[in-house]
Amino acid sequence: MAHRWKNRLTDKDVTPEALWLNRRALIGGMAGAGLLTALPKAAKAETLEPNRWEEITAYNNFYEFGTDKDDPARYAGQLTVKPWTVKIDGLVDRPGDYALEDILSKMTVEERIYRFRCVEAWSMVIPWNGFELADLLEMAGVQSGAKYVAFETLLRPEEMPGVRYPVLEWPYVEGLRLDEAMHPLTILATGIYGKDIPNQNGAPMRLVVPWKYGFKSIKSIVRITLTDTQPPTSWNKAQASEYGFYSNVNPEVSHPRWSQAYERKVGEGLFAKKQETLMFNGYAEEVAGLYSGMDLKANF
Numbered sequence: 001m002a003h004r005w006k007n008r009l010t011d012k013d014v015t016p017e018a019l020w021l022n023r024r025a026l027i028g029g030m031a032g033a034g035l036l037t038a039l040p041k042a043a044k045a046e047t048l049e050p051n052r053w054e055e056i057t058a059y060n061n062f063y064e065f066g067t068d069k070d071d072p073a074r075y076a077g078q079l080t081v082k083p084w085t086v087k088i089d090g091l092v093d094r095p096g097d098y099a100l101e102d103i104l105s106k107m108t109v110e111e112r113i114y115r116f117r118c119v120e121a122w123s124m125v126i127p128w129n130g131f132e133l134a135d136l137l138e139m140a141g142v143q144s145g146a147k148y149v150a151f152e153t154l155l156r157p158e159e160m161p162g163v164r165y166p167v168l169e170w171p172y173v174e175g176l177r178l179d180e181a182m183h184p185l186t187i188l189a190t191g192i193y194g195k196d197i198p199n200q201n202g203a204p205m206r207l208v209v210p211w212k213y214g215f216k217s218i219k220s221i222v223r224i225t226l227t228d229t230q231p232p233t234s235w236n237k238a239q240a241s242e243y244g245f246y247s248n249v250n251p252e253v254s255h256p257r258w259s260q261a262y263e264r265k266v267g268e269g270l271f272a273k274k275q276e277t278l279m280f281n282g283y284a285e286e287v288a289g290l291y292s293g294m295d296l297k298a299n300f
């Protein structure tokens with residue numbers, strides 16, 4: 001299947017892998033402890049000892065493994081990610097359980113590198129391996145009545161200690177409008193920096209929608225349902241006033257508790273000048289048309 005997205009960003013734009021691995025340490029408390037000044041340059045960061053991998057990948061959000069930042073790295077190793085099947089159902093011509101291996105055999109994932117700007121608290125450019133969600137949806141045959149796509153994460157209590165706690169309603173769910181889902185920028189990622197995606201980052205397959213905030217990136221997906229009604233999303237269910245269905249990167253719409261008008265680039269240090277957050281995270285040219293005529297303050 002055709003690779004429709006043409007990368008604008010090059011290898012030179014990519015956030016060095018060591019900085020990506022360190023991102024939460026750089027964002028979080030360790031910054032104050034002097035680590036930040038020790039690691040502002042990629043060259044220095046790349047000299048990190050390999051045995052620090054556990055430490056530096058220990059900052060994730062994957063609440064099925066616990067709400068502490070290091071819980072996913074500590075517990076996600078026990079997640080069985082092979083074999084993996086995705087149920088595709090709802091308004092499709094060919095519903096069923098799709099084996100990830102079969103899907104990947106049709107996708108030439110290794111040739112498909114998507115260099116995307118991604119925003120959490122800081123901005124990064126991450127090289128994902130994966131394929132366009134549209135290709136998978138086309139495989140299943142989207143019916144004309146479908147308007148939305150609902151996603152569901154695995155719920156396997158024996159491997160996910162965090163689901164004992166009702167911090168969110170389980171399973172974790174997300175949703176996109178069909179046109180957002182079919183956009184070539186919307187991918188299912190199976191790899192990162194040329195390696196399999198680590199379990200704590202959502203192995204074996206997670207969503208990436210680069211013009212939206214990171215929390216839309218649902219991890220370890222087991223079900224994709226085409227529907228005619230807007231599906232619920234986990235963060236919206238938990239805190240509707242703070243997290244809307246769209247969650248587009250939009251400097252004009254503040255989160256109730258913080259401004260989203262500025263961002264920092266990972267690796268540039270706490271005292272670096274913040275940059276203005278770009279509308280749709282810099283992808284306005286590609287995606288603004290999806291929302292023409294919509295009030296994006298009401299549809300945040």
Ligand code: MTE
Pocket residue numbers: 059060061062063064120153172200201202214215216217218219220
């Ligand atoms: N997916 C599931 N299933 N469970 C989660 O708790 N957290 C979300 C998102 N996807 C989450 C999830 C949030 S809040 C963020 S910021 C991103 O994953 C973090 O992805 P990363 O750990 O790869 O940076």
